[in-house]
Amino acid sequence: MRPVIPYVTAALLFGLGVYGVLRRRNAVLVLMAVELMLNAVNLILVTADTTARAVLPHSGQVFALFVIVLAAAEIGVGLAIVLQLYRLRATVAVDEVALTEPAVSTRTVGQDVEAGR
Amino acid sequence: MTGADVLLLALGAVAVGSGVLVVTTKHLVRAGLYLVVCLGALAGDYLVLGAELVAWVQVLIYVGAVVVLLLFAVMLTRAPIGASDDLDRPGWPAALIGGGAGLGLTVLLVDAYRWGTVELPGAGSAERLGEQIFQSWVLPFEVLSVLLLSALVGAVVLSRPDIGRPRPADSTARSGVDVTTGGRR
Numbered sequence: 001m002r003p004v005i006p007y008v009t010a011a012l013l014f015g016l017g018v019y020g021v022l023r024r025r026n027a028v029l030v031l032m033a034v035e036l037m038l039n040a041v042n043l044i045l046v047t048a049d050t051t052a053r054a055v056l057p058h059s060g061q062v063f064a065l066f067v068i069v070l071a072a073a074e075i076g077v078g079l080a081i082v083l084q085l086y087r088l089r090a091t092v093a094v095d096e097v098a099l100t101e102p103a104v105s106t107r108t109v110g111q112d113v114e115a116g117r
Numbered sequence: 118m119t120g121a122d123v124l125l126l127a128l129g130a131v132a133v134g135s136g137v138l139v140v141t142t143k144h145l146v147r148a149g150l151y152l153v154v155c156l157g158a159l160a161g162d163y164l165v166l167g168a169e170l171v172a173w174v175q176v177l178i179y180v181g182a183v184v185v186l187l188l189f190a191v192m193l194t195r196a197p198i199g200a201s202d203d204l205d206r207p208g209w210p211a212a213l214i215g216g217g218a219g220l221g222l223t224v225l226l227v228d229a230y231r232w233g234t235v236e237l238p239g240a241g242s243a244e245r246l247g248e249q250i251f252q253s254w255v256l257p258f259e260v261l262s263v264l265l266l267s268a269l270v271g272a273v274v275l276s277r278p279d280i281g282r283p284r285p286a287d288s289t290a291r292s293g294v295d296v297t298t299g300g301r302r
Binding site: 001002003004005006007008009010011012013014015016017018019020021022023024025026028029031032033035036039042043046047049050051056057058059061062064065066068069070071072073074075076077079080081082083084086087092093095 | 179210
C-alpha cells in the first residue's frame with residue numbers, strides 16, 4: 001500500500017474545503033465545505049494509523065471516531081444557528097450578516113432588524 | 118501498484134471529483150447529493166486502509182445523519198429548486214488560498230512519503246477499537262459524551278428564542294414558538 005495516494009487525496013480535499021468556505025455565500029454550503037475539511041483530516045488520521053507505528057495501536061482510528069462525533073455536534077449547533085439566522089433575517093447569505101450588534105450599530109441593516117421586531 | 122493502490126486511486130479520484138462538484142455546483146440540493154458520493158468514497162478508502170469500524174461509522178453518521186440534516190436545512194431555508202446564480206462570492210481570493218493550502222499540503226506530504234510502500238496493519242475491527250477506546254481513551258470518550266449532550270442542549274436553546282429571554286408583555290408571536298410556552302408562564 002502506497003500511503004502517498006490517500007495523503008494526496010486528503011490534501012486536495014482540504015484545499016477544496018478551504019476554497020468552498022471562502023467562496024460560498026450560502027451558509028448551508030459553507031457547512032458542507034467544512035464537512036469536506038473535517039473528512040480530509042479524518043482521512044489523514046486513518047492513513048497515519050497505517051504508516052506510523054504508535055505505542056497505542058489504532059490511535060489514529062480512535063481519533064477519527066472522535067472527530068466524527070465532534071463533526072456531528074458541530075453540524076447540529078451550526079444548523080441551529082443557520083435556521084435561527086434565517087428566521088431573523090430571512091436570508092442565509094453569510095456576507096449579508098452584520099458583524100456588530102444591531103442595538104449598538106448605527107448601520108442600516110441593524111435598524112431594519114430592530115424595526116422588524 | 119497492487120490492488121489496494123488501484124482501489125485507493127479510484128476512490129480518491131471519485132472523492133476529489135465529487136468534492137470539486139460540491140464546492141462548484143449551482144444547485145443546492147445537488148451539492149448535498151455530491152457530498153454523499155464524496156463521503157461514501159471516503160468510507161471506501163477507510164475500508165481499504167483497514168479501518169472497518171470507522172468506515173461503517175462514517176456511513177452511519179455522515180452519509181446517514183449529517184447529510185440528511187444538511188438537506189433538511191436546505192429545505193427549511195426555502196432554497197430554490199433549480200440553479201441559482203447568487204451562491205458564490207468573487208472567486209480569486211478563495212481560489213488562491215484554497216489552492217495554496219491544497220497544493221502546499223500535497224507538496225509537503227509527497228515530499229515526506231515519496232512513492233514508498235508500507236505494510237497494512239491488522240484491520241481496526243470493532244473489538245480492537247473498543248478495547249482501545251475503553252482502556253486508553255476512556256476519559257476523552259466520556260468528555261466527548263458530555264460535549265455531545267451540551268451541543269444538543271445548545272442547539273435546542275438556540276432554536277427556541279423564548280428560552281432565557283425576559284418575556285415581553287406583548288408576546289411577539291413568532292410562528293411555531295407559542296405552542297410550547299402555554300404551561301410555563
